[in-house]
Amino acid sequence: xxxxxxxxxxxxxxxxxxxxxxxxxxxxxxxxxxxxxxxxxxxxxxxxxxxxxxxxxxxxxxxxxxxxxxxxxxxxxxxxxxxxxxxxxxxxxxxxxxxxxxxxxxxxxxxxxxxxxxxxxxxxxxxxxxxxxxxxxxxxxxxxxxxxxxxxxxxxxxxxxxxxxxxxxxxxxxxxxxxxxxxxxxxxxxxxxxxxxxxxxxxxxxxxxxxxxxxxxxxxxxxxxxxxxxxxxxxxxxxxxxxxxxxxxxxxxxxxxxxxxxxxxxxx
Numbered sequence: 001x002x003x004x005x006x007x008x009x010x011x012x013x014x015x016x017x018x019x020x021x022x023x024x025x026x027x028x029x030x031x032x033x034x035x036x037x038x039x040x041x042x043x044x045x046x047x048x049x050x051x052x053x054x055x056x057x058x059x060x061x062x063x064x065x066x067x068x069x070x071x072x073x074x075x076x077x078x079x080x081x082x083x084x085x086x087x088x089x090x091x092x093x094x095x096x097x098x099x100x101x102x103x104x105x106x107x108x109x110x111x112x113x114x115x116x117x118x119x120x121x122x123x124x125x126x127x128x129x130x131x132x133x134x135x136x137x138x139x140x141x142x143x144x145x146x147x148x149x150x151x152x153x154x155x156x157x158x159x160x161x162x163x164x165x166x167x168x169x170x171x172x173x174x175x176x177x178x179x180x181x182x183x184x185x186x187x188x189x190x191x192x193x194x195x196x197x198x199x200x201x202x203x204x205x206x207x208x209x210x211x212x213x214x215x216x217x218x219x220x221x222x223x224x225x226x227x228x229x230x231x232x233x234x235x236x237x238x239x240x241x242x243x244x245x246x247x248x249x250x251x252x253x254x255x256x257x258x259x260x261x262x263x264x265x266x267x268x
Contacts, residue, residue, distance in 0.1 A: 001031055001032070001033055001078075001079040001080045001081070002030040002031050002032060002080055002081055002082060002101075003028070003030055003031070003032035003033070003080045003081075003082050003083075003084060003097065003101070004032070004033050004034075004035060004074075004075075004078035004079065004080030004082070004083050004084065004182075005023055005032060005033070005034045005035065005084045005086055006035050006037065006071055006074035006075060006078065006083060006084065006085050006086065007019055007020070007034065007035070007036045007037070007074075007086055007088060008036075008037050008039065008067065008070045008071055008074065008087075008088075009036060009037065009038045009039065009041055009043075009045045009088070010038075010039040010041050010064060010070075011041045011043050012041075012043075012045075012088050012089075013041070013043045013044060013045040013048060015088035015089055016036060016045055016049070016088050017048060017049075017052070018088070019086065019088045019090070019092070020034060020036075020049070020053055020056065022091065022092045023092055026092055026093070026094045026095075026096070026097065027094060028097050028098065029098060030097075030098070030101070032080065032097075033056075033057065033078070033079065033080060034053075034056045034057070035056070035057045035058075035059065035074045035077055035078060036049055036056060036057070036058050036059070036074075037058075037059045037061065037070045037071070037073050037074040038058065038059065038060050038061060039061055039063075039064040039065060039066070039070050040060075040061055040062060040063045040064050041064075046058045046060050057077065059073050059074060059077060061073060065193070065196075066193070066195070066196035066197050067175070067191070067195070067196070067197050067198075067200055068190075068191035068192060068193045068194075068195050068196070068200040069191070069193040071085055071191055072190045072191050072193060075182075075185060075190060076190075078182070080182060081181070081182050081183075082101055082104065082179060082180065082181060082182060083178075083179075083180045083181075083182055083185070084097070084177070084178070084179050084180075085175055085177070085178040085180065086176075086177050087175075087176040087177065087225070089176075089225060089226040089227060090176060090177050090223055090224070090225055090226075091223065091224040091225075091226070092223065093222075093223065096115065096221055096222075096223060097179075099218075099221050100113055100115060100179040100218065100221055101179065103216065103218055103221075104179060104181060107214065107216065109212070109213070109214045110181075110213070110214040110215075110216050111180065111181055111184035111187075111188065111208045111211075111213025111214060111215065112173070112178050112179060112180040112181070112184065112205070112208060112213070112215055112216070113178075113179050113215075113216040113217075113218055114127065114128065114173035114174070114177060114178050114179070114215075114216070114217055114218065115177060115218050115221040115222060115223045116164060116217070116218065116219050116220070116221065116222045116223075117174070117176060117177065117222075117223055117224075117225040117227070118222055118223070118224055118225070119224070119225070119227070120224055120226060124164055125174075125225055125227060126158040126159060126160065127173060127174040127176065127217075127225075128159060128170040128171075128172070128173050128174070128217040129157055129158055129159055129170070129171060129172055129174075129202075130156060130157055130159060130170075130171045131171045131172065131202075131206065131264055132157055132202075133153075134256055135150075135153065136153065136154070136157050137249070137252035137256070139153055139154055140154060141245075141248075141249060141252075164217075164219055165219055166219055167216065167217065167218050167219050167220065168216070168217060168219075169214055169215060169216055169217075169267055169268075170215055170216070170217045170267075171205065171206075171209070171215070171267060172201065172202045172204075172205030172206065172215060173201065173205060173215060173217065174201055175200065175201030175204075176225050176227065177223055177225070178201070184208065184211075184213050187211050187213060188204070188207045188208045188210070188211045188213055189207055191203075191204055192204070192207075192258075194254055194258075195251050195254060195255070196247060196250075196251065197244075197247050197248075197251065198247060198248045198251040198252070199251040199252060199254065199255045200251075202255065203255060203258070206259070206264075206265060209265035209266075209267060210265045
């Protein structure tokens with residue numbers, strides 16, 4: 001098996017069905033499998049798949065274990081040489097998978113690659129970033145982010161000072177669509193399951209670099225991502241009443257504790 005697509009479902013039955021159809025319609029010229037992991041959605045997704053796509057492997061988890069643990073379950077059940085972590089709100093297009101796999105095959109030191117993600121209106125999503133410092137979460141979640149010094153720091157973190165018109169090594173990639181060599185997981189480890197949601201992609205990329213596994217952003221391979229930043233809808237004190245925001249803050253604290261006084265890996 002060459003490719004294993006991992007689709008994680010949490011109450012997104014319709015999008016999962018659309019994603020499966022999208023993958024199958026791309027005429028991928030390599031042997032692939034699709035694994036759908038359900039985070040105890042109770043939305044009928046698994047039953048729908050078993051009825052309409054009986055060849056797809058489904059994993060029903062007994063509770064919602066989050067992004068990291070859910071994807072890990074799919075990865076461990078996979079048989080492909082390459083793992084594709086794919087959000088159900090990604091619109092897959094023909095030849096994208098082949099081009100990304102070709103990139104990994106021709107870059108022996110690369111552990112993962114991600115495409116350029118764009119919004120439905122054609123604008124760029126800032127889906128590759130520099131490693132954050134200890135003040136980055138504070139700047140992004142509080143009124144401090146409105147000051148010039150904080151905006152400069154945030155723009156640097158989001159790599160807004162770069163035109164995104166070249167393929168290059170980056171610190172880390174958003175986990176919406178990642179193509180990863182299976183053996184790289186064996187070297188660097190799987191997603192850290194202490195992160196329920198958010199920061200698990202950042203943490204994984206950091207551990208890849210620690211093992212000298214390169215992380216690449218492919219500017220000329222594009223996918224549309226119908227993305228909603230749930231944790232960014234509210235700010236300040238009001239945001240603390242929002243579950244998604246609280247989860248984001250919790251993950252940022254866990255990340256900062258994990259890497260407190262740990263030297264950043266060198267990106268060459």
